[in-house]
């Protein structure tokens with residue numbers, strides 16, 4: 001009998017945070033790729049371009065002129081998907097036609113005045129300023145809104161329409177799907193095992209090490225056992241933390257450091273500015289601020305689309321959309337590749 | 352007070368089939384697009400090219416030579432994500448590290464010997480042959496496998512690496528996520544309301560008409576009330592049907608007809624060969640063949656990525672991946688655009 005090898009034999013893995021499964025078929029990497037190739041990311045972004053609405057001193061769509069900001073800069077999205085004052089939909093006529101109100105705000109946050117930088121190319125102090133601003137917005141918008149979604153779409157491949165380093169913050173009067181799902185699974189885990197799911201998970205991964213990418217005294221980054229995207233990672237605190245705003249000074253500094261290390265490795269993987277969508281999940285806010293959040297553990301998800309090279313992505317299409325996500329290398333293989341990459345950025349190396 | 356207008360005021364809608372929500376922010380269509388543009392689909396595919404492994408007479412990766420087929424042609428995927436004989440993973444060491452066996456088969460099905468055709472350009476008899484072959488594979492693979500996923504990735508934008516008209520059929524020894532989800536929601540609906548969810552839904556949409564795209568005596572196509580992709584549609588039978596193989600002769604002919612009409616409209620929308628992923632969902636098979644499938648209703652989902660034009664797609668990224676899907680036009684607006692398009696294919700019209 002053949003003994004089971006995760007890198008040779010397809011299998012499914014359970015994602016306890018989403019209560020679903022992923023098909024792992026690592027032998028599929030051997031298949032030649034003849035499909036679509038992507039444009040590699042633009043590498044020659046000008047440092048400052050006044051026609052770019054995110055630059056200091058540039059005019060935005062609504063005519064406002066940005067200040068000469070020198071660190072982070074936050075403004076209201078000029079084309080928000082969520083506005084604070086939409087009227088309530090009419091009462092539902094039938095259970096198959098249910099609508100509900102959606103109110104909120106959408107903000108854009110520039111990370112740095114320079115357009116030619118990205119987080120891994122910024123200094124630790126500059127990344128720390130981003131983290132502080134995230135925490136500030138989480139408090140400010142979380143005072144009334146139940147969910148504050150901080151997310152970064154990086155790279156044109158991820159629908160990002162502006163190369164200037166920035167993220168978005170969308171706050172809503174409802175718990176979005178992913179929030180409801182993680183709330184339920186984490187609650188159930190705490191009930192069943194008496195320990196927050198992602199705290200238990202981080203401790204186990206710190207011991208097992210095979211999916212570790214980087215770690216420090218306060219944080220660790222793993223390719224989760226149930227990762228869907230080829231180089232997907234999960235950034236976890238080592239102690240129990242419900243929300244970004246609870247992080248101490250020291251934890252914010254060590255977060256800046258681990259982010260810089262992770263993102264440098266990402267860029268080094270294919271020697272390009274690595275595209276991804278990332279975002280923070282933490283305990284709900286607004287009306288939930290008084291509730292018990294013992295089951296929640298703060299974490300960030302990184303979802304990068306690339307699979308084989310700077311120009312060949314993983315397509316989550318047909319089978320994935322209609323049946324179940326499928327991946328072409330094991331999480332352990334992905335983690336090992338990321339782990340062994342240098343922590344010095346390829347653009348900082350002498351040519 | 353302002354009265355609620357779905358096309359002006361953002362709101363959320365409930366998807367009863369997936370038990371989740373979509374954010375509808377139709378006013379976002381006004382935002383200018385400065386992000387990534389796609390390559391329009393290749394329009395000059397040669398009728399036959401022996402270097403294309405899907406053509407009659409061509410050699411495939413494994414050295415086999417395709418027969419001179421004249422209708423559909425099915426063969427085993429040369430790089431299958433599922434194989435019939437993978438060994439069982441080791442027993443799970445911990446509830447956060449759960450793996451299970453995955454066994455199955457992956458087949459490729461060519462629709463037609465000509466590479467320069469697509470379903471909407473094929474004759475009704477030729478489309479009918481595709482439907483018959485689908486039903487045949489559903490019976491054959493469904494004899495032992497619990498789930499037989501028939502799906503088509505169309506266009507390079509949807510990860511399709513070969514322009515020859517074809518689909519795939521992946522059968523598995525497990526119920527994939529989407530199947531488990533739809534099984535649960537349809538079961539619950541039947542219990543609560545005494546009628547299969549999608550049968551009730553089709554009847555209501557046939558009356559309401561605002562989301563109808565095309566219909567005939569046996570079938571209807573709607574942009575579902577809870578659509579996520581801009582021009583997503585749902586193809587539904589009017590009577591209660593659990594599985595493809597139950598369709599009568601007449602229903603297969605009328606299915607060929609409604610598919611041709613829908614796909615012609617899709618191509619006419621931006622006057623290109625419209626990319627999408629589509630697939631069939633029906634009652635589980637294999638060990639489930641004896642079970643009651645009264646809650647199931649056969650249906651096909653069409654998930655097309657384009658939003659504004661042949662080259663501007665909807666990106667399901669940051670907020671969508673981390674929080675909740677968001678759409679930029681209402682399902683009613685999408686349905687109206689599709690409904691009013693001609694049913695004659697743009698390539699068949701005199702220039």
Ligand SMILES: O=P(O)(O)O[C@H]1O[C@H](CO)[C@@H](O)[C@H](O)[C@H]1O
Pocket residue numbers: 035314315316317318319320326504509510511512
């Ligand atoms: O099998 P293909 O067409 O080579 O591959 C395509 O469809 C598969 C099933 O949806 C996906 O897993 C792949 O990412 C995609 O590129």
Ligand SMILES: O=P(O)(O)O[C@H]1O[C@H](CO)[C@@H](O)[C@H](O)[C@H]1O
Pocket residue numbers: 153158159160161386665666667668669670671677
């Ligand atoms: O707001 P942006 O960056 O213009 O838009 C991008 O991110 C949004 C939030 O993830 C998505 O809804 C859009 O499809 C995407 O293009």
